[in-house]
Amino acid sequence: MLTNAHLKYESQKLGMNYFRVAIVLFGAQLLLGLVAAIQFMYPGFLFEVLDFSVARMVHINALVVWMLYAMIGSVYYMIPDETGEEVVGAGLGKLAFWVLTAAVTVVVLVYIFIQIGSGTEATIWLINEGREYIEAPRWADIGIVVVVLIFYWNVFATFMKGKRTGIMTVMVADLFALAGLYLAGMFFTDNISMDQYWWWWVIHLWVEATWEVFVGALAAYGLIKILGAKREIVEMWLWIEVLMLFGSGILGLGHHYFWIGTPEYWWEIGALFSALEPVPLVAMFVHVLYDWGKEQGHMEANAAEGEKAHAVNNTPAMAWIATNAFGNFLGAGIWGFFHTLPQVNIYTHGTQFTAAHGHLAFFGAYATILIGMMYLGVQGASGIKKMTMTFKTKMALFLIIFGLLGMTVALTIAGYEQVLVERADLGGGWDAYFTAQNLPWMVQAMGWRLAMGVVTFLGFVYLLWDLLTIGKAQAKEA
Amino acid sequence: MSKKNASVWTSIRFWRRSAAWVTGTATVLLIWLTFNTMGQISMGSDADLANGVKKRIPAPTVINYHIDYVMDQKRGHEVPVIGQKEPFFGKQWSAEEAAALLHHGKLTSQAKNCMNCHTLLGNGAYYAxxxxxxxxxxxxxxxxxxxxxxxxxxxxxxxxxxxxxSQYPTHARMMPNLNITQDEAVALVAFLKHMSSIDTNGFPRNFSQNAKRLEGGTNAH
Amino acid sequence: MEPIISMPVIAPNEFLGIFAVSTMVLVLGVGYAALVTLSKMGYLSRKWIPVSYIFWILQAYSLYDLSVRIHSSPFTFKVLMIAMLAYLFAPHVYFYLVEQAEKRYSQAEEHR
Structure with missing residues (x-):
């Protein structure tokens, strides 16, 4: 993880830098998540020192930022492989990386030590914007836009200069939309409905449209790189996935417009298109099954000749990408479909159900594949021909998956109880809320969530340890 | 390859074009719907309130009126009902004063990071x-x-x-002291009163029966 | 405009069924797709094809049950059933696509 020894391209070295910061922020995300989980159990913990609102804000911001870092890192890493070119502005890219990292550090320190300000524009510009997920103050917003413009220019210009593969075409178009959408979250309005309408443009169109397509492109690259899959087939499927993901995901935005003051017609639009959102996930699933079966067939055929032609050349990366196919279906598909219909959503909206879905979907759809990309990076940087799982890799996989599933189940039980007691039975409100929070089902669920959070963190320790050591150890062996 | 007539279903070009068309169509539809929604969720005017014109998001001067949340049989869920005038902090607020107050309240709600413990319109955190x-x-x-x-x-x-x-705790889980000033507190209350007048299609459901149902206690254990 | 979706009041004891049935819809749907794919590839015997249709029938029933449980209007109900019919073909279409793509592009390799 700490070496670039075997990387020829500046672009890939830059990619590794992004991975390094990403993994640190991932750790920060988990730590602050633990603080918030403890506060659910013991509300006095760090009360008026580091309140839940602060812990939770850093928890979700670190999540978004580490994922963006790992995404940018992945793109820089794949550029030379895909285009056959060195990135055009390596120096500028490096400068942007350091500027962004400095800015992120300042923002996090301000979140933790200054926390809140007075009700003036100055707070929104300097301290935090108070809008879930995109709390970054306005000065940082503008900085992010500048850095992203540099990044995008790097990607675009290199793409125009070199080979224009299908994967890179999807990437370039998708990144344009991804970056452009951020602008929808950069203004202030007194109208809370208007505020949330555009806020969802950023959040939903990121995580349920552009990020999903991004992951599709990464998986396509990963399959070619790790399995030696045929580019034409992979790219044909990538276009089909783009069609289905954007076809369902863009208007699936409607499921966030049920209750924020927007008109009723969003009920039908949201219900229809979000019911379609699992369809591309099923398609990916069939595709994975087919590929896996085919590879198995190749292996068996070749085993007779005593040779493995198509063997996986990076089993840790492959394991994480395979987890992605299932995690995406489970977290985004099943846990999303659970509560997406308006008839059900009116009861589940704003309960721990959403938290359960959020945990499993962010992990299953994004964290998994980005970790896979980090292993690819380590493989390249250490010059390993064939990387295989170590004990630590397996422990990390097992503990993180087990922890995440455990947290999700616990939060689902908590959400179920909350829906029943607070919403369906008592009809919401202050006392209904606390009645539900104090029942044993909720309290025990929160206890299990904390325990499973600790398990996840242990898995992270193994992951970090593995990423730091696997390169050196296996390069020596080879 | 060139001899055989390859099926269109395996043509990369076909799928690329289809993907572009589907994405384009969905985007155009979304933009069109956005224009329609913008019209419906822009704030009403003071005159609308005075004339009883229903708006999904009323003018800031709604703080001068009594607000209720009642079952609408035709729509099948509860809706906010704006009633008679009532004083807010002992006075009637002019259109400019009310707008300035709501602006200050919304800003304060963001500056104090309300959304990372509470949910607003159901979005946010689930700690409060x-x-x-x-x-x-x-x-x-x-x-x-x-x-x-x-x-x-x-x-x-x-x-x-x-x-x-924290001087008025109701549960072990308390709201922390956020250094909210008198002015900010008044503005926040105006922001909350305005939010309660937004037509949220019946969310949160059964809220109007909350008091009655709480008396019975919950059946769950 | 009259909304097509009606908003029923759901009693506390109805939720477990709703969540269970909506999970079944997706689990059975994936099971159906997996069985069709695996048996067509020859990893499972052909005998599993009828079993996969049983999965589909159960899935269709689950969706029907879900639509009853959330008190869907007749229009929504029709849309859901048509969607179920469409899904009957989905794994076959997916499989046809992967297979054809495989044929076409692995030939391309040999020509190179």
Whole structure:
């Protein structure tokens, strides 16, 4: 993880830098998540020192930022492989990386030590914007836009200069939309409905449209790189996935417009298109099954000749990408479909159900594949021909998956109880809320969530340890 | 390859074009719907309120009116109903004053990071009660909090609580002191009152029966 | 405009069924797709094809049950059933696509 020894391209070295910061922020995300989980159990913990609102804000911001870092890192890493070119502005890219990292550090320190300000524009510009997920103050917003413009220019210009593969075409178009959408979250309005309408443009169109397509492109690259899959087939499927993901995901935005003051017609639009959102996930699933079966067939055929032609050349990366196919279906598909219909959503909206879905979907759809990309990076940087799982890799996989599933189940039980007691039975409100929070089902669920959070963190320790050591150890062996 | 007639279904070009068309169509539809929605969720005017014209998001001067949340049989769920005029912090607010107050309240709600404990319109964190209809919550409505805080009106009780939340704990899980000033507290209460007048298609459901149902206690254990 | 979706009041004891049935819809749907794919590839015997249709029938029933449980209007109900019919073909279409793509592009390799 700490070496670039075997990387020829500046672009890939830059990619590794992004991975390094990403993994640190991932750790920060988990730590602050633990603080918030403890506060659910013991509300006095760090009360008026580091309140839940602060812990939770850093928890979700670190999540978004580490994922963006790992995404940018992945793109820089794949550029030379895909285009056959060195990135055009390596120096500028490096400068942007350091500027962004400095800015992120300042923002996090301000979140933790200054926390809140007075009700003036100055707070929104300097301290935090108070809008879930995109709390970054306005000065940082503008900085992010500048850095992203540099990044995008790097990607675009290199793409125009070199080979224009299908994967890179999807990437370039998708990144344009991804970056452009951020602008929808950069203004202030007194109208809370208007505020949330555009806020969802950023959040939903990121995580349920552009990020999903991004992951599709990464998986396509990963399959070619790790399995030696045929580019034409992979790219044909990538276009089909783009069609289905954007076809369902863009208007699936409607499921966030049920209750924020927007008109009723969003009920039908949201219900229809979000019911379609699992369809591309099923398609990916069939595709994975087919590929896996085919590879198995190749292996068996070749085993007779005593040779493995198509063997996986990076089993840790492959394991994480395979987890992605299932995690995406489970977290985004099943846990999303659970509560997406308006008839059900009116009861589940704003309960721990959403938290359960959020945990499993962010992990299953994004964290998994980005970790896979980090292993690819380590493989390249250490010059390993064939990387295989170590004990630590397996422990990390097992503990993180087990922890995440455990947290999700616990939060689902908590959400179920909350829906029943607070919403369906008592009809919401202050006392209904606390009645539900104090029942044993909720309290025990929160206890299990904390325990499973600790398990996840242990898995992270193994992951970090593995990423730091696997390169050196296996390069020596080879 | 060139000899055989390859199926269109395996043509990369075909799928690329289809993907572009589907994405384009979905985007155009979304933009069109956005224009329609923008029209419906822009704030109404003071005149709309005076003339009883229903708007999904009323003007800031809605703070001068009594707000209720009642079952609408035709729509099949509860809707906010704007009633007679009532004083807010002991006075009627002009259109400019109300707009400035709401602006200050919304800014404060972001500056104090309300959304990372509470949900607003159901969005946010789940550590504290939903604030969508907080103005109408029986806790404030029935005078318990007014009695605890020693204030005469609901809005004054709310402002007092916001300024010194940990002095009036209701549960082990307390709201922290966020250094909210008197002005900010008044503005926040206006923001909450305005939010409770937004037509949220019946969310949160059964909220108007909250008080009655709480008396019965919950059946769950 | 009259909304097509009606908003029923759901009693506390109805939720477990709703969540269970909506999970079944997706689990059975994936099971159906997996069985069709695996048996067509020859990893499972052909005998599993009828079993996969049983999965589909159960899935269709689950969706029907879900639509009853959330008190869907007749229009929504029709849309859901048509969607179920469409899904009957989905795994076959997916499989046809992967297979054809495989044929076409692995030939391309040999020509190179």
């Amino acid at each position: 009660p939903d604030l969508t209809k907080a103005w109408l919550d029986p806790r404030w409505e029935d005078g318990t909090m007014a009695a605890i805080t020693g204030k005469n009106s609901k809005e004054e009780a709310m402002a007092e609580f916001l300024m010194h939340p």
